[in-house]
Amino acid sequence: MSENKDQKFVYDFTEGNRDLKDLLGGKGANLAEMTNLGLPVPPGFTITTEACKVYLDSGEAPADLREEVSAHLAALEAKMGKKLGQSDDPLLVSVRSGAKFSMPGMMDTVLNIGLSDESVAGLATQAGNERFAWDSYRRLIQMFGKTVLDVDGELFEEALDEAKAAKKVTVDTDLDAADLKKLVTRFKKIVAKQAGREFPQDAREQLDLAVEAVFNSWNTDRAKLYRRQERIPSDLGTAVNICSMVFGNLGPDSGTGVAFTRDPATGHAGVYGDYLQNAQGEDVVAGIRNTVPLADLETIDKVSYDQLMTIMTTLENHYKDLCDIEFTIERGQLWMLQTRVGKRTAGAAFRIATQLVDQGLIDEAEALQRVNGAQLAQLMFPRFDESAGGKGGPTLLGRGIAASPGAAVGKAVFDSYTAVKWSRSGEKVILIRRETNPDDLDGMIASEGILTSRGGKTSHAAVVARGMGKTCVCGAEDLEVDTKRRRMTVGGTVVEEGDVVSIDGSTGKVYLGEVPVVPSPVVEYFEGRMHAGADDADELVAAVHRIMAYADRVRRLRVRANADNAEDALRARRFGAQGIGLCRTEHMFLGERRELVERLILADTDDEREEALSALLPLQKKDFVELFEAMDGLPVTVRLLDPPLHEFLPDITELSVRVALAESRKDANENDLRLLQAVHKLHEQNPMLGLRGVRLGLVIPGLFKMQVRAIAEAAAERKNAKGDPRAEIMVPLVGTVQELEIVRDEADTVIAEVEAATGTDLKLTIGTMIELPRAALTAGQIAEAAQFFSFGTNDLTQTVWGFSRDDVEASFFTAYLEKGIFGVSPFETIDRDGVGTLVRSAVEAGRATRPDLKLGVCGEHGGDPESVHFFHEVGLDYVSCSPFRIPVARLEAGRAAAESKGSDSR
């Protein structure tokens, strides 16, 4: 990194603002923002993330940093009228880390920097409180020892406990100045012994060492792991805040607290927080003494309480959102130490967004930016009914990483073989492993959910489970999984194979026993079983309803469903689908119809083939009639047969065994022998790239014609029944316009015949999938023969990357994610740079040939939030996804539209 000559590495709190999070970190930017709002923030300054980056790159702080810090320190000292560590009246400061995103593993804050054997006396005199001075000093040595000098914190805790025990007291406030003085001596010895150096007596040395320790904490293992899991770039660096101390430990008229500007669970207005008298820093959350609810502060210190309430309103109105805050009261004077836009649950996000609209703080477009599809998806999973606890009920065993959402219950199994065996006999199982590997694939498929004790969000278990849409909790480190003895232990509890466990992939919680599952009220609402307008309507449902209405109002993208039958289609309609973007027809060749398909494949003569096809025709027609009826008035895109034929034939090994056995008994079945021959003939090295899609239609005479006839006749029947069928015929796996032209000519003939015979004008359209690179590259030509394109981004991703999804996800995606080759699987979120570029250019070329070309996407990406934004940007007409993802796609389409209108009200 090149150091810019006049680059500034230190900002006073008065110089920053909340938009400078990249440079000042979240904490520093918000401290500056509060300072500029005129709120009581103890003065201080921030060392930038840029300084940290230089340090991390070169191993040394930037050359000018020391001087810049000195200058800011001098200004601070002038403002406060005392010098850092000054022996008769010391200025004390805290050193606080603060990156752009808050993350675990970063260095804990060190308070009271500037105290020494000498200045502790000065502090005592100034405050008129000797106990306070020695309490502050012992805290400094403890925090500094632990976080800067890496001394085991337990040693200090033990010494503190011994001091309390010796005096027969239970809380730290019962130790007096003399006790604390002794404790300081003890702490200093611990430091000297463990760190191999004396506790530094020079205030500036304390400060410099603490700053350097913050820089170094950027690269602790915990921080690195967290960044990888949360996909936070590893080169952001952290800022360091130096903040003059205020003291909550000066006596009962002092204290420290935390608060939310409204209830983070429901969004309701009210007083939410905790307060602890005569305490400093983390005491309030560390549980060392009992805190009181924030509302009690009103009786303890009415003036500070009222001021705090006013400040909270100021902050909410300013940030236009729920904020959480940290504050301290020093002898009746209130000080603000931190604020940020507060974390909230998915449900609260929706409720708070609508409440802020009602309060006039944000508009509807901004409300859409306050929620997202992932949160909505979370609200749609069935949930564990956690109220169903009690004796004999389920018990919480522990917690892991919420890797793939859902609520799964089943019997514990510790290997894939057992998972498969038990699930075949109808048992529900949860596969529990230390971590999974490709050998576990069958077991994962057979399980309700997967639980591992190791690995993060990009571990094999997590990646594969997400790909399969299976519930997964990973990295539950408290579980000791013993696969050899087929059990796991957690604390004192032993879970044996066969014991029922419940795992929650949305919270990461793991239970022993069966937790009852309750349907999501949000799904009940989408299903139409719960009404948002009703008087007793669930508050969450009402909020979701409103946000969905905003999204539907602004979105440009239409949302369709991938559905193959009337039942799914009806559900999709209830969920808001505006058509079907992909009706696969392969299921119409399965079940009892398999035999007809076998006859079709084995046919030697045209007559035999015709016979099989005409037997299939009425069956398929009936399927289409039902579907068109369910989607009356809305477009239905039907894809002609796509998968390779061998998928409809018996398994090659099974059939070979059957034939071999029959032959050994000398009663070979003629049909089986012919079948086996056909299976051998159709066997492919790489079926994904073999005889499938449009290639089938061109090679097997009559197949596509039969399908087109079934569609046309079904549409005609609906028309004559006064219905409004809107079928669109889609040809899969086209690579060149010639393929499409041939299929199209045949289809046109069939459609004309049906129209003539039924006296109808069907207005059927014919289009193609764009799912091969060649199709995308020649989209301009293909558009001459296609009335619409539907991007098949699953196959397009496979063929652009040369990935066979089923093979690569299970075998090496974990390694790729860990090495950072991509941050998220290209099968989950569209690869903008590669696959996306092809989509974009195909859209342009297609529209250039045929301006009214209809454009959609029917790969799984159609329901992925990030990808929906991309499809909005490139100007598709619709996305199509599984029925359950439709609300997510509607919401994200709305967010994309609102965002691109630049609606941010701030």
Ligand code: ADP
């Ligand atoms: P975290 O990022 O873990 O919240 P903070 O930097 O906010 O760490 O500090 C930890 C605790 O110390 C908090 O309770 C904070 O309010 C308190 N604290 C930090 N700086 C000061 C200060 N200058 N005076 C008094 N208390 C402080």
Ligand code: MG
């Ligand atoms: Mg804090």
Ligand code: MG
């Ligand atoms: Mg495909």
